[in-house]
Amino acid sequence: MSKESDVLTQLKDILERHGYEISAEQYDAIKEKKYSRKYIRKIIGSWQTAKFKAKGFNAGIEDNEQYIEDYKKDSGILESRSRRITTLDDALKHFNVDTKIWEVDRYVINKWEVGAKNKDKKLIIKPLIQIKVWLRRKDGFSAEAIKGLIEELTEKAPVIPTLVVPKFDKEKYLYEIAIADLHFAMYAWDEEVGENYDTDIAETVYTEAIQDLLKKVRAFPIEKIALPTGNDFFHSDNLFNTSTKGTQQDIDSRWQRAFTRGHRLLISTINMLSNIAPIYVPMIPGNHDTERLFYLGEVLDAYYSNSKDIIIDNSPNPRKYMRYGNSLIGYTHGCNEKPDNLPLVMATERKEDWAETECHEWHIGHTHKMKETKYFNGNTFNGISVRVLPTLASADAWHHSKGYVKNKRAAEAYLWEYTNGYSAHFSTYVKSDRFKTIA
Helix, strand or coil: CCHHHHHHHHHHHHHHHCCCCCCHHHHHHHHHCCCCHHHHHHHHHHHHHHHHHHCCCCCCHHHCCCCCEEEECCCCEEEEEECCCCCHHHHHHHCCCCCCCEEEEEEEEEEEEEEEECCCCCEEEEEEEEEEEEEEECCCCCCCCCHHHHHHHHHCCCCCCCCCCCCCCCCCEEEEEECECCCECECECHHHHCCCECHHHHHHHHHHHHHHHHHCCCCCCEEEEECCEECCCECCCCCCCECCCCCECCECCCHHHHHHHHHHHHHHHHHHHCCCCCEEEEEECCCCCHHHHHHHHHHHHHHCCCCCCEEEECCCCCCEEEEECCEEEEEECCCCCCHHHHHHHHHHHCHHHHHHCCEEEEEECCCCCCCCCCCEEEEEECCEEEEECCECCCCCHHHHHCCCCCCCCEEEEEEEECCCEEEEEEEEECCCCCCCCCC
16 A cells, blocks of 8 residues: 555544545545645535535534534543534533542543635635543552541551560560562463462461461561561452553452452451561552552551551652561562662661661562572672562463463561571472362
């Protein structure tokens, strides 16, 4: 197809999409005139007058103040070309948009002039305004939508007795259980990716990992527990089952079910851990669940509002910090900051803690990546270690199609001694063939 004919075809498509049906003679006329803009404006004016007459109007634009051309698509796109619908509010009112269901994502307003001859054959120029509105359904997750739930949870928050922690004569420890990138409610099919994964499996591997990691520190005097939560705890962020930026995800259940089961899983886990020691839960937003994780944090914060031993850190800052004795630990998902920059970020954001501690580490998620030596757990920048945490989740269809199939599914926990800092870490694994379909 030549460049000229390609342009003509596109022009024809654009005109027809705006309601101008082009005959073969008109198409040839455009081609003959080499699709000059002046000529096109002229013939569009004549077609516009013809459209008014076809709708029952006897004259041109001058007598047709009420003429409206609009449409509504199932995708939530509204468009109006009129002289009396001139604002966004006018368009929403005209289309009877239910603002309880829909919200405006974006809109544009364009204005141009249309000419036509009146009864006296005088050329009349009138303005025409186009308003195009893109709507989106309101996700059930919003500050307003969960306000009632949070208020109810706050009112009914259980009164949890203060835990009596024994005084340790010698060393004492913080136990950090760092389960990242669970991707709760992700769906994977072993026929496609080599193993199954869904909500039930996610609950199973998470619970078993917690229990196994606790067994490994029975002999240690645990004074405090950290449970960094998030790092793509949920696989999707909205009712459209997309990530925060809109990438479609494979989901095994409705968003309401995923959120309900997810927060119940965490409540049962936190309740169990709080019987051992006071617990700190920093909420770390991921690139899959930035909004949903914040709502989850609000729910947990309301539920534990009567507990002094359970601290939910749901501040909007995507980076959280834990100071324990001689150690400063930073948490972030790792999708935005470069690892090389994190040491300076910590030194800048936590100046006093930085100066008063000797052991500094960052724990990040996001990549699910293991190097050939397994886990990105040894890169040190001026005395700071940046550790990339593994995942218990399987690969989804997209990652599998890209060949990301060698990662060993695991979770890790870290033991921090109050005076000397990092002491040890422990791993727990998911057997590679455990969740395959039995033929």
